[in-house]
Amino acid sequence: MLAGDPALTPIAGGTDLLVHWPGNTDARTRDYLDLSRLRPSQSEIRWDDDAVTLGAMTTYWDVVTDKRFREHFPILIDAARQVGAVQIQTRGTWAGNICNASPVADGVPVLMALGASVELRSAAGAESIPLDRFYTGYRQTRRQPDQLVTSITIPRHQRTTQFFEKVGSRRAQAITKVGVAVTHHNETGWRVVANAMAPVIIRCANVETLLSSISPIRTPDDLLPAIDADMTPITDIRSTAPYRRTVFAQILFHALRQRNLRVSVDAR
Amino acid sequence: MPKPPEQPTTSITCTINGQSVTMDIDPAWRLLDLLRDHLGLTGAKEGCGEGECGACTVRIDGLPANSCLVLAVQAHGRDIDTVESLDPESLDHLHGSGATQCGACTPGVVMTADWIRNNPETLEHDTIRSLMAGNLCRCTGYDGIIDGVRLSIERDANTGAKPCAS
Numbered sequence: 001m002l003a004g005d006p007a008l009t010p011i012a013g014g015t016d017l018l019v020h021w022p023g024n025t026d027a028r029t030r031d032y033l034d035l036s037r038l039r040p041s042q043s044e045i046r047w048d049d050d051a052v053t054l055g056a057m058t059t060y061w062d063v064v065t066d067k068r069f070r071e072h073f074p075i076l077i078d079a080a081r082q083v084g085a086v087q088i089q090t091r092g093t094w095a096g097n098i099c100n101a102s103p104v105a106d107g108v109p110v111l112m113a114l115g116a117s118v119e120l121r122s123a124a125g126a127e128s129i130p131l132d133r134f135y136t137g138y139r140q141t142r143r144q145p146d147q148l149v150t151s152i153t154i155p156r157h158q159r160t161t162q163f164f165e166k167v168g169s170r171r172a173q174a175i176t177k178v179g180v181a182v183t184h185h186n187e188t189g190w191r192v193v194a195n196a197m198a199p200v201i202i203r204c205a206n207v208e209t210l211l212s213s214i215s216p217i218r219t220p221d222d223l224l225p226a227i228d229a230d231m232t233p234i235t236d237i238r239s240t241a242p243y244r245r246t247v248f249a250q251i252l253f254h255a256l257r258q259r260n261l262r263v264s265v266d267a268r
Numbered sequence: 269m270p271k272p273p274e275q276p277t278t279s280i281t282c283t284i285n286g287q288s289v290t291m292d293i294d295p296a297w298r299l300l301d302l303l304r305d306h307l308g309l310t311g312a313k314e315g316c317g318e319g320e321c322g323a324c325t326v327r328i329d330g331l332p333a334n335s336c337l338v339l340a341v342q343a344h345g346r347d348i349d350t351v352e353s354l355d356p357e358s359l360d361h362l363h364g365s366g367a368t369q370c371g372a373c374t375p376g377v378v379m380t381a382d383w384i385r386n387n388p389e390t391l392e393h394d395t396i397r398s399l400m401a402g403n404l405c406r407c408t409g410y411d412g413i414i415d416g417v418r419l420s421i422e423r424d425a426n427t428g429a430k431p432c433a434s
Contacts, residue, residue: 085402
């Protein structure tokens with residue numbers, strides 16, 4: 001169907017699309033491809049020895065209630081529980097969050113920090129794209145109009161360090177102002193992913209390099225040069241660039257220190 | 269009799285409060301619109317239209333959801349439960365705990381509260397307060413609601429009452 005009509009927009013849980021629906025004439029007059037009847041088949045979660053595969057219709061709640069994630073990927077549960085509230089978590093899908101491509105998406109940074117990739121399929125065939133190469137610009141992805149995401153694959157690498165910090169106006173039903181997802185793997189090293197900081201969710205390569213180095217980190221300010229090299233924070237209706245810059249450094253520093261990671265022992 | 273839509277274009281069949289319902293719908297309808305405007309089930313309220321307040325909470329296949337964020341077409345093949353399906357006795361403990369004042373949030377609140385009570389395993393890793401975070405209330409300050417939910421769960425534990433499958 002998508003091959004025949006590139007203007008067709010797939011809809012899964014629809015929790016972002018349906019916001020203020022009655023007044024959204026533009027959205028109501030478009031054509032949609034309803035994916036919801038693909039549950040339960042497309043919401044299966046498969047655990048293999050080397051990877052976990054989330055079917056495209058897997059919701060946040062599917063992950064929250066699957067005990068295996070608590071043991072192996074608690075960062076996913078951390079993020080899922082901070083999306084909206086229960087009523088949103090039972091409907092919103094990880095794949096929908098990826099494809100919606102909002103800069104404040106909460107599912108995307110934790111998947112990116114776990115080295116996840118998305119599988120896409122069209123009439124022409126299938127391909128797999130690492131999530132940290134999936135975004136090409138503000139709300140732009142490498143999904144072609146005739147492709148659907150069919151699954152998300154997460155490698156089962158032992159990442160003993162994994163955390164997600166979200167700053168918002170409230171503990172629930174809040175859109176992220178500053179967010180960071182961090183993982184560490186003994187062989188592949190650090191992944192630091194920022195959301196709500198820039199028009200695109202990005203890995204912070206310079207911060208990752210700093211964390212891999214032996215340069216002392218004694219205060220949040222010691223993170224700022226790397227942060228500045230990685231991004232120019234935005235000012236928007238939710239927050240300002242200076243706030244984002246300062247708070248990002250603070251939450252990253254304190255999250256590392258709490259876990260006795262990387263921050264110098266004599267930090268004040 | 270449900271009002272016929274102005275542009276009938278698609279038919280759905282679903283179960284609403286245990287009854288099978290088949291009808292023609294306008295694909296632009298939200299589930300909330302279908303329930304309130306076309307099925308006379310006005311318990312669910314449009315408090316915000318953006319999935320923040322929870323006044324429109326229903327259960328879809330047993331799980332709470334904001335009906336203002338669900339397209340009616342997506343109800344096809346699903347089990348939908350609205351506040352009209354709740355046993356009034358199940359709400360007894362909310363009366364005495366100060367869980368309701370003006371009542372605007374109450375239909376949504378009791379839907380989520382009833383779900384928690386019937387699914388106590390959700391409290392292994394979450395608190396009542398955090399699970400109720402999708403239901404906003406301007407009057408009670410929330411403590412009365414949370415006390416009422418906790419009392420009903422304790423009562424279930426004391427009487428050995430089995431939670432209903434949901």
